[in-house]
Amino acid sequence: xxxxxxxxxxxxxxxxxxxxxxxxxxxxxxxxxxxxxxxxxxxxxxxxxxxxxxxxxxxxxxxxxxxxxxxxxxxxxxxxxxxxxxxxxxxxxxxxxxxxxxxxxxxxxxxxxxxxxxxxxxxxxxxxxxxxxxxxxxxxxxxxxxxxxxxxxxxxxxxxxxxxxxxxxxxxxxxxxxxxxxxxxxxxxxxxxxxxxxxxxxxxxxxxxxxxxxxxxxxxxxxxxxxxxxx
Ligand code: 5RP
Numbered sequence: 001x002x003x004x005x006x007x008x009x010x011x012x013x014x015x016x017x018x019x020x021x022x023x024x025x026x027x028x029x030x031x032x033x034x035x036x037x038x039x040x041x042x043x044x045x046x047x048x049x050x051x052x053x054x055x056x057x058x059x060x061x062x063x064x065x066x067x068x069x070x071x072x073x074x075x076x077x078x079x080x081x082x083x084x085x086x087x088x089x090x091x092x093x094x095x096x097x098x099x100x101x102x103x104x105x106x107x108x109x110x111x112x113x114x115x116x117x118x119x120x121x122x123x124x125x126x127x128x129x130x131x132x133x134x135x136x137x138x139x140x141x142x143x144x145x146x147x148x149x150x151x152x153x154x155x156x157x158x159x160x161x162x163x164x165x166x167x168x169x170x171x172x173x174x175x176x177x178x179x180x181x182x183x184x185x186x187x188x189x190x191x192x193x194x195x196x197x198x199x200x201x202x203x204x205x206x207x208x209x210x211x212x213x214x215x216x217x218x219x220x221x222x223x224x225x226x227x228x229x230x231x
Contacts, residue, residue: 006118006209011035013207013214014080014116020045025106027081028053028099031116052106053099054163079110084129090203090219091179095132095196115203119210130170132196139191146189200224
């Protein structure tokens with residue numbers, strides 16, 4: 001199996017978590033591309049999808065899957081998305097595809113976050129993948145300085161604007177020993193819209209595609225953005 005086969009295997013497994021007659025949240029990226037292709041085969045079973053990016057919205061619409069406004073939906077049960085890195089606690093780096101802000105909003109509104117990855121995304125410590133930070137354009141220089149102060153080496157993602165009209169700094173060289181603390185620290189820098197650390201609200205179910213097929217892991221953590229009544 002090559003990496004794309006492993007992504008596809010994980011994505012197809014996630015179809016089992018789609019609930020009949022329930023709105024679903026859908027992330028962004030190549031793994032999710034396979035998931036959307038499969039979802040199209042069962043689209044009659046769901047009322048529609050909350051999308052995490054313009055790219056995902058375009059693909060959903062092309063395949064005839066209704067896209068719903070999150071403001072009309074409110075909370076929903078299942079959110080399926082990929083990740084750039086995921087640790088044993090099921091905390092993630094996301095935003096390689098630039099959709100981190102809408103992805104974090106969608107994840108916050110979901111009872112269950114189903115993360116689909118190939119095995120290369122599993123790490124002991126987050127930070128080898130450059131950490132994406134979405135920044136208001138006028139604050140890029142200031143935020144970059146602040147990120148250097150905490151040991152990062154931020155690089156502006158060139159010729160790129162997010163769906164929200166902002167810029168992305170990809171932060172190299174961070175050893176993220178405390179993902180929750182780092183998420184809060186970076187979120188608190190004025191000008192930061194979203195940091196691509198999903199530590200306060202990680203994944204609930206992890207589906208990993210590897211050479212032998214798929215492996216499934218469930219989180220033991222009650223994430224801080226959830227309460228018991230929603231699990
Ligand atoms: C997009 C993301 C993606 O989930 C992440 O980049 C993984 O992408 P892929 O499935 O293409 O490896 O966070 O913002």
